[in-house]
Amino acid sequence: MTKSLVNQSEISPNGNCKVQKNMQINNYLYSFIYHDTERDLCKLESKYVFEEEEKNRRLLSEIKIEPSSSAFIKNRIDIISFSKDYNVLIDEIKEECICVEGFKVEYLVFDGDKTEYAERLDKLKDVGYSIEGNPDYYDPTINYALCFFKGIWYFGVLIKNKFAWYKHKQKPCSYSNSININIAKALVNIASKGNRDKTLIDACCGVGTIMLEACFAGNDIEGCDINWKVCVDARKNLLHFNYTANIYSSDIKDIRKRYDAAIIDLPYNLLSRASEKDVLHIIESTGEITETLVIVSTSDITNLISEAGFGISDYCSVSKRGKRKFARKIWVCEKN
Numbered sequence: 064m065t066k067s068l069v070n071q072s073e074i075s076p077n078g079n080c081k082v083q084k085n086m087q088i089n090n091y092l093y094s095f096i097y098h099d100t101e102r103d104l105c106k107l108e109s110k111y112v113f114e115e116e117e118k119n120r121r122l123l124s125e126i127k128i129e130p131s132s133s134a135f136i137k138n139r140i141d142i143i144s145f146s147k148d149y150n151v152l153i154d155e156i157k158e159e160c161i162c163v164e165g166f167k168v169e170y171l172v173f174d175g176d177k178t179e180y181a182e183r184l185d186k187l188k189d190v191g192y193s194i195e196g197n198p199d200y201y202d203p204t205i206n207y208a209l210c211f212f213k214g215i216w217y218f219g220v221l222i223k224n225k226f227a228w229y230k231h232k233q234k235p236c237s238y239s240n241s242i243n244i245n246i247a248k249a250l251v252n253i254a255s256k257g258n259r260d261k262t263l264i265d266a267c268c269g270v271g272t273i274m275l276e277a278c279f280a281g282n283d284i285e286g287c288d289i290n291w292k293v294c295v296d297a298r299k300n301l302l303h304f305n306y307t308a309n310i311y312s313s314d315i316k317d318i319r320k321r322y323d324a325a326i327i328d329l330p331y332n333l334l335s336r337a338s339e340k341d342v343l344h345i346i347e348s349t350g351e352i353t354e355t356l357v358i359v360s361t362s363d364i365t366n367l368i369s370e371a372g373f374g375i376s377d378y379c380s381v382s383k384r385g386k387r388k389f390a391r392k393i394w395v396c397e398k399n
């Protein structure tokens with residue numbers, strides 16, 4: 064992780080601060096979006112990706128993550144200037160000499176910002192007139208954001224989660240056992256800690272829901288499933304979106320390669336029922352090829368996790384919405 068060029072403690076008493084021209088921006092202001100049932104999962108993902116939990120759906124961090132790699136990150140502001148004094152911020156933006164055609168500036172309203180609508184429009188004009196070039200509100204080449212957060216005005220480039228990964232919902236082969244796409248993305252981020260260089264194995268990959276999200280995020284992932292039919296479907300799904308990843312049609316016990324982390328979405332219903340013995344077998348076997356496990360189950364398997372020689376670092380539960388109510392339990396485990 065690179066040390067930030069600017070952070071809130073570096074603001075001088077008059078409240079001024081500016082990122083120098085041509086220097087790498089490495090302070091980011093994130094906004095999150097999630098349903099109440101996903102709050103704990105979002106916080107767990109945030110803890111593993113940013114090394115701290117988001118608070119009230121906001122997070123200021125030195126860590127840069129693509130919003131689209133998460134189901135919960137709504138957008139990221141790559142901070143260019145910030146100041147306690149609004150007029151100073153405008154001067155700073157002018158000094159940046161930003162010259163761009165087709166830009167758009169958006170005002171993001173954060174908690175605690177009492178600025179009225181009319182004043183927000185005026186402020187957007189101030190920023191717009193500080194940038195050289197013509198704006199384009201409908202098809203912008205670049206989005207900028209202005210916001211007031213915890214007593215400080217921020218201006219920066221706005222990177223939105225375009226939710227392009229929603230296309231995976233139309234995968235050719237589905238499975239009644241398939242995990243929810245938001246959970247799948249969070250599992251990838253927790254297992255990889257947001258590091259795209261980490262190698263992953265989806266030990267019980269089914270039709271590859273988790274694998275699709277790992278491939279989209281840019282992680283190197285392989286899959287394994289004991290049921291050859293679902294392996295065929297998982298390969299079809301990956302191919303449909305032009306992703307390449309190995310899928311082993313095998314019992315996880317027969318995999319020899321090592322990985323940085325494994326995700327295990329355990330069998331849980333009539334289609335893929337597993338006894339305690341089967342669950343222990345899957346966890347122990349996966350433990351032979353990695354030190355880190357992110358396990359999903361609908362029943363409490365804490366005793367089996369410790370019996371398999373793993374300690375639990377974190378836990379959360381996500382209730383399923385809709386008619387069939389149950390909770391998916393998620394454990395982050397490290398080998399003892």
Ligand SMILES: C[S@@+](CC[C@H](N)C(=O)[O-])C[C@H]1O[C@@H](n2cnc3c(N)ncnc32)[C@H](O)[C@@H]1O
Pocket residue numbers: 238240241242266267268269270271272273287288289290293313314315316328329330331335337345
């Ligand atoms: C809950 S499903 C996984 C669903 C998957 N995450 C998806 O979204 O499609 C559990 C899977 O574990 C597989 N499985 C059960 N025992 C296994 C074993 N010993 N090795 C590998 N896969 C196994 C089952 O065939 C089943 O497809």
